[in-house]
Structures are given as C-alpha cells and as structure tokens.
Amino acid sequence: MKNDYTQKSYFIGFILSGFLTILPFSMSLCTMVHKDILITIIILCAVVQIGVHLVCFLHLYGSLRQLWYLIFLIFTLFIAAVLFLGSIWIMKHLHHNVMI
Structure with missing residues (x-):
C-alpha cells in the first residue's frame, strides 16, 4: 500500500512539475503578456514548484x-x-x- 501511495505521489509531482515548467515557458514565448505580469507568474510558479518538490518527492508533510x-x-x-x-x-x- 505504501509503495502505491509513493508511486502516486511521484506521478502527481511529475505532472505538476511539468505543468509548472511549461506554463511560464510558454507564456514567455507569447508577446502579448506584459513583462511585470510575466515575471510575477514565473516567480509564483517557481515557489509553487518548490512546494510540490518538497511534498511529492521529499515527502515533507505530516x-x-x-x-x-x-x-x-x-x-x-x-x-x-x-x-x-x-x-x-x-x-x-x-x-x-x-x-x-
């Protein structure tokens, strides 16, 4: 049971990390987004991704x-x-x- 939970956690972390990487990258390619908003989104996604890594991969919770x-x-x-x-x-x- 623990192994299934760990694999599920890794899969969810992988999907979220991929999304949080692709989102700022794709927005940086779009020229319609203002520079200040883009920097805010990049920093926000980086902070959220740190949290995802701590919880899903390092299992720091509880x-x-x-x-x-x-x-x-x-x-x-x-x-x-x-x-x-x-x-x-x-x-x-x-x-x-x-x-x-």
Missing part, C-alpha cells in the same frame, strides 16, 4: 520525523542565505573602501 527534516532544511537555507548575503555585504564594503 509526521514528527518530517517536521525535523523540514527544520533542518529551513536551518540550511538560513545558513546559506547568511553566507550569501554576508559575502555580498563584505564585497560591497570592500569595493567602497577601495574606491576612496
């Missing part, structure tokens, strides 16, 4: 064990953001000090 995995994921993303933004901040200040 139980306490998945909650800990989600906490570890959020902590990892936080550390990555601190490293990235800290590096940008340091490079900006170094550039400012060199230009003086």
